[in-house]
Amino acid sequence: xxxxxxxxxxxxxxxxxxxxxxxLARWAAAFCRRHGLEVEEQEEIVGDLEQVNIIARxxxxxxxAEFLLQNHLDTVDPGPFSLWTQTGSNPFDAHIMDGKIYGxxxxxxxxxxxCKLWAIASFGNDRAWKLPPVLVGTFxxxxxxxGALKLIRKNKIAAKxxxxxxxSDLQLINAAKGFASVEIRxxxxxxxxxxxxxxxxxxxxxxQSKMFRGKAAHSSTxxxxxxxxxxxxxxxxxxxxxxxxxxIDGGINFNTVPSNAFLEIDIxxxxxxxxxxxxxxxxxxxxxxxxxFLDYKDNEFHPSTPTLNIGxxxxxxxxxxxxxxxxxxxxxxxxxxxxxxxxxxxxxxKNGAIFRVNDYKKPYRxxxxxxxxxxxxxxxxxxxxxxxxxxxxxTNEASIFSRIxxxxxxxxxxxxxxxxxxxxxxxxxxDLEKAIEFYKKIIERFCL
Numbered sequence: 045x046x047x048x049x050x051x052x053x054x055x056x057x058x059x060x061x062x063x064x065x066x067x068l069a070r071w072a073a074a075f076c077r078r079h080g081l082e083v084e085e086q087e088e089i090v091g092d093l094e095q096v097n098i099i100a101r102x103x104x105x106x107x108x109a110e111f112l113l114q115n116h117l118d119t120v121d122p123g124p125f126s127l128w129t130q131t132g133s134n135p136f137d138a139h140i141m142d143g144k145i146y147g148x149x150x151x152x153x154x155x156x157x158x159c160k161l162w163a164i165a166s167f168g169n170d171r172a173w174k175l176p177p178v179l180v181g182t183f184x185x186x187x188x189x190x191g192a193l194k195l196i197r198k199n200k201i202a203a204k205x206x207x208x209x210x211x212s213d214l215q216l217i218n219a220a221k222g223f224a225s226v227e228i229r230x231x232x233x234x235x236x237x238x239x240x241x242x243x244x245x246x247x248x249x250x251x252q253s254k255m256f257r258g259k260a261a262h263s264s265t266x267x268x269x270x271x272x273x274x275x276x277x278x279x280x281x282x283x284x285x286x287x288x289x290x291x292i293d294g295g296i297n298f299n300t301v302p303s304n305a306f307l308e309i310d311i312x313x314x315x316x317x318x319x320x321x322x323x324x325x326x327x328x329x330x331x332x333x334x335x336x337f338l339d340y341k342d343n344e345f346h347p348s349t350p351t352l353n354i355g356x357x358x359x360x361x362x363x364x365x366x367x368x369x370x371x372x373x374x375x376x377x378x379x380x381x382x383x384x385x386x387x388x389x390x391x392x393x394k395n396g397a398i399f400r401v402n403d404y405k406k407p408y409r410x411x412x413x414x415x416x417x418x419x420x421x422x423x424x425x426x427x428x429x430x431x432x433x434x435x436x437x438x439t440n441e442a443s444i445f446s447r448i449x450x451x452x453x454x455x456x457x458x459x460x461x462x463x464x465x466x467x468x469x470x471x472x473x474x475d476l477e478k479a480i481e482f483y484k485k486i487i488e489r490f491c492l
Contacts, residue, residue: 047158047162047476048140048145048473050075050158051138051145051150051155051158051476052138052145053071054068054071054072054149054154054155054157054158055136055137055138055145055147055148055149055150055154055155056136056137056138057071057136058136059117059118059119059149059154059183060118060119060120060121060122060148061118061120061121061184061186061187062121063093064090064093064094064095064118064183065095065096065117065118065183065184066087066093066094066095066096068117068154069085069095069096069097069098069117069181069183070085070096072098072117072157072181073085073096073098073100075161076098076100076161076179079161079165080102080165080168080169081100081101081102081161081164081165081179082100082101082102082103082104083098083099083100083101084098084099084100084200085097085098085099086098086099086194086195086198086200088183088190088191088194090183090184090190095183095184095190095191096183097180097181097182097183097191097194097195097200098117098180098181099178099179099180099195099200099201100161100164100178100179100180100181101176101177101178101179102164102167102168102169102171102173102176102177103169103173103176106202107173107175107176107202108202109175109202109203109204110175110176110177110178110201110202110203110204111175111176111177111178111203111204111205111206111207111487111490111491112177112178112180112201112203112205112206112207112445112450113160113163113164113177113178113179113180113206113207113209113483114179114180114181114182114192114206114207114208114209114441114445115153115154115156115157115160115180115181115182115208115209116153116181116182116183116184116185116186116189116191116192116209116441117154117157117181117182117183118182118183118184118185118186118187118191119148119149119152119154119186120148120152120186120465122135122136122148122467123467124467127467128148128467129467129468130146130467130468130470131146131147135147135148135467136148138150140473143472143473143474144470144471144472144473145470145471145473145476146468146469146470147469147470148469149469150458150469150470150471151211151456151457151458151459151460151463151464151469151470151471152211152458152460152464152465152469153209153210153211153456153458155457155458155471155476156209156211156456156457156458156476156479157179157181157209158476159457159476159479159480159483160179160207160209160483161179162480162483163480163483163484163487164177164179164483164487166484167484167487167492171492172492173491173492174490174491174492175204175205175490175491176491177487177491178201178203180195180201182195182441185440185441188403189405189440189441189443189444192441192444192445193444196444196445196448203445203450204450204451205416205450205451205452205490206442206445206450206451206452206453207420207452207453207454207455207483207486208440208441208442208445208452208453208454208455209454209455209456210436210440210442210454210455210456210460211456211457211458211459211460211463211464211471212434212436212454212455212456212458212460213457213458213459213460213475214424214429214430214455214456214457214475214478214479214482215424215429215430215432215433215434215455216417216420216421216424216430216433216434216453216454216455217433217434217435217436217442217453217454217455218409218410218411218412218417218433218434218435218453219344219345219373219374219407219408219409219410219433219435219436220407220408220435220436220437220438220439220440220442220443220454221264221345221350221371221372221373221374221407221435221436221437221438221439222371222372222373222374222376222381222404222405222406222407222408222439222443223369223370223371223372223403223404223405223438223439223443224369224370224372224381224385224401224403224404224405225298225299225367225368225369225401225402225403225404226298226367226368226369226370226385226388226399226400226401226402227298227365227366227367227399227400227402228326228365228366228367228392228397228398228399228400229363229364229365229366229397229398230319230322230323230326230363230364230366230392230395230396230397231319231362231363231396231397231398232319232362232363232364233315233317233319235315235316235317236288236315236318236319237362239288239313239314239315240290243290243310250310250311250312251290251308251309251310251311252308252309252311253291253306253307253308253309254276254279254306254307255304255305255306256272256273256275256276256279256294256304256305256306256307257272257275257303257304258270258271258272258273258274258275258301258302258303258304258305259301259303260300260301260302260303261300261301262299262300262301262438262465263298263299263300263301263351263353263355263368263369263371264351264371264436264437264438264439265347265437266301266347266351266352266353267347267351268301269301269303270301270303271301271302271353271354272294272295272302272303272304272305273294273295273302273305273354273355273356273357274354275305276292276294276305276306276307276357277323277324277327277354279307280307280320280323280324280327281324281327281328283309283320285318285320285321285324286313286315286318287309287310287311287313287318287320288309288310288313288315288318288319288320289307289308289309289310289318289319289320289323289359289364290308290309290310291306291307291308291359292305292306292307292308292323292357292358292359292364293305293306293357293358293359294306294356294357295354295355295356295357295367296355296356297355297356297367298353298355298356298367298368298369299353299355299369300353300355301353301355302354302355302356305357319364322395322396322397323364323366325391325394325395326366326391326392326395326397329387329388329391330352330354330368330388333352333384333387333388334352336384337349337350337351337352340373340375340376340380341375342373342374342375344373344435345373345435345437346435346437347437348373349373350370350371350372350373350376351370351371351437352368352369352370353368353369353370354366354367354368355367355368355369356368370384371437371438371439372407373407374407374408374409376407378406381404385401405439405443405444406443406446406447407439407443408442408443408446408447408452410446410451410452410453412433414451416451416453416490417433417453419486419489419490420453420455420486421433422489423482423485423486423489424482426485427478427481427482427485429478429482433453436454440454442454455479455482456479457471457472457475457476457478457479458470458471458472458475
């Protein structure tokens, strides 16, 4: 099977969050064995899904130290199939047009796994390795990086350095922001719950409703979007405290800048302490935190400061749910992060709300003068590619691996902006070939 056919088959296998990656991992494991690698399959049950990490080495013996080449094998959900016009309305049916492969995972980051496999397999088995390479395909990157965490907790690798797959347009990433996702639940009072129930039974009411429009963007780059929820909460701040919220809704998830929001209010409410005032108090605290963010600039990033996004707000039967995330550059220490979370928790508790951090991933930075960064930049320069390191405003598995002392950089074929997580996702075949050559050079430099 040639490389392009392998790419087609890899894309054809569903590894979305609701499907799991078992089928793809087993195909990848068999393909690695066919290319002479020794493979371990780490099987895990997450929820009701069977998930698999694969660990492939050029020899049976597990070394005391090794060089990690890693990719996640899962993808995001494709969304409506009809939007995938370049692939005949099927995101799993790879199409090639104008020297580019289109399909779900083409750039993020299924095919880069095959690039690394091709590079390792080219060296054969009979080698005296100085720092043996290990190829790892993980599950669950798109849902909390569970596979990387399981890999580390069960001590499956002994990596000193790592090259993490990330669509970077063939540029080296030496730093990335950290990430925290937060959920706040503001309960309705007993008086409100009773009033809402009675209100819904009336034939005529005094409610008013208003729609808010924004522009969607990824939460790592909120400056590229326009938050409809923020517009709605700014409007709510201008209303009297006595206004009662009957319905408040906006966004699709915590990780996306919301493009739509909806507010229904009752201006003639007898409720003494309506929920709207509590939500406004929490929003004011978030705006105050954003002002604190401006004191922490890391000019290697764009945006240069920490950022915050309220991605979702929902009216439930008993409460209003607010979900969001913040992105933290490496200059933010864990102590500063904890202080911000404690301040927000205190405001929530003062307003009778429940505050919870659902996920936290530390930022990472590998210094430019490190042996790994300098060596990678040298090889990129020799291949005629950019030798200027870049940073990433979002988070990936380098955050997990760097936490245990593994020196990490990220690299991969394919553009990120306006490409990954879209129905036109693609990667140039020429860039896949350049990635294979780069990985060969890195293996020669660090592993032999």
